[in-house]
Amino acid sequence: MRLKAIISYDGSGFSGYQVQPEKRTVQQELERVLCIMHKGDIVKVIGSGRTDAGVHATGQVIHFDSPLTIPMDNWRTALNVQLPGDIRISSVEQIRNDFHARYDATGKTYRYIWSLNEVHSPFERNYSVHVDRYKPNVELMKEASLYLLGTHDFSSFCASNTSVKDFVRTVHSIKFEMKKESNQVHMVINGNGFLYNMVRIIAGTLWEIAIGQKSVGELRGILESCDRSKAGKTAPAHGLYLEKVEYKP
């Protein structure tokens, strides 16, 4: 039986999503708990994609196979009871046996959070990026973001250490939200898929435009150059959230 689960995690305590030797990762914790539930049998967990160390998720999707006959309603609790508190299972459902969390994903939504407070609250320090020294012009970010919409070669917005060959991706939307109460700026980006560090490099580049270090017009040239060195800095991991993964109905 194949199971699909939506999970959230606080990335602060993990060396990213994917298993790495001697490191604490989300996948490793999930597989450890499933192994206990399956009395020592190894259960491989497939995620919709990796997230880096420090990156959070509110809607990561995974799948795994299990022969257990646990009632579907009990799966979530059974997993959450054993998992550490920084990973939570939001929902579990049975799914067709050829469903694949990674290959079947048709779209993803990420959120990036900047905090503009003078003093960065200790309760927010791992969950948003502190940028108090600047007064960002969000209208400029919005304007610049229009260049990124649609289908492009996003080589300029991909970390150089990647094995990917195809750099063409489609960005469907980039929205900005001003959160007055918490004094935060949120960027919400949706696309059919993202290259390694792509959201963080987009966030970093748009931020440089917002604070006047780059002009709106430069963005077109950056995109067309297909040269990572032309884009802005990679924005820090702890401002980033994987919010939603879409699949064909």
Next chain:
Amino acid sequence: MRLKAIISYDGSGFSGYQVQPEKRTVQQELERVLCIMHKGDIVKVIGSGRTDAGVHATGQVIHFDSPLTIPMDNWRTALNVQLPGDIRISSVEQIRNDFHARYDATGKTYRYIWSLNEVHSPFERNYSVHVDRYKPNVELMKEASLYLLGTHDFSSFCASNTSVKDFVRTVHSIKFEMKKESNQVHMVINGNGFLYNMVRIIAGTLWEIAIGQKSVGELRGILESCDRSKAGKTAPAHGLYLEKVEYKP
């Protein structure tokens, strides 16, 4: 020169406020940073009171003396640059030389947070207490809380391992807030001072009333008994915030 500062801290990583040998505490971090700023001289930091391991603060008050001639506007930044991110200085001001953060405090406000979500968000796990198995009746908590208002011997609501002799305190107000968006219940309590664990024992006892384990009427007897064993369990530390300390103007 005497300085008064308002500070916030995420209690998760601390063994409480007060210095203890070989433990990481808020006071120890503050004194460590002040010692660096004073080129090795020891600077004693006095807080308005201790907070236990795991307890948070958004408005703890401290005082210390310094001969440094740093412009007042720069003190906050000078401290925050050196402090770890889980302690932040919100404000620093010069104050009369006989001001005492502890002895001059005339009142304190604490907040206690329960989270009613089915799944406890990984981002909230250290910042609210998860109580999903129950449907609390907040009206019953409100009704019961009226017994606690005013001046009473609060022995029943004081941890037994205390050296205090006078158990009489005055509670000025206990308010409840329902946070619909986050599905939380907040209790905000203000008084002239609180005994060791008093807020957590009040929170724990009112919670037992909210979920029907104790009746509203029992609270009067609990208070009058002056017997800690009659009250409810001590509510967990990580739901508690020291929000404000008041001083005579």
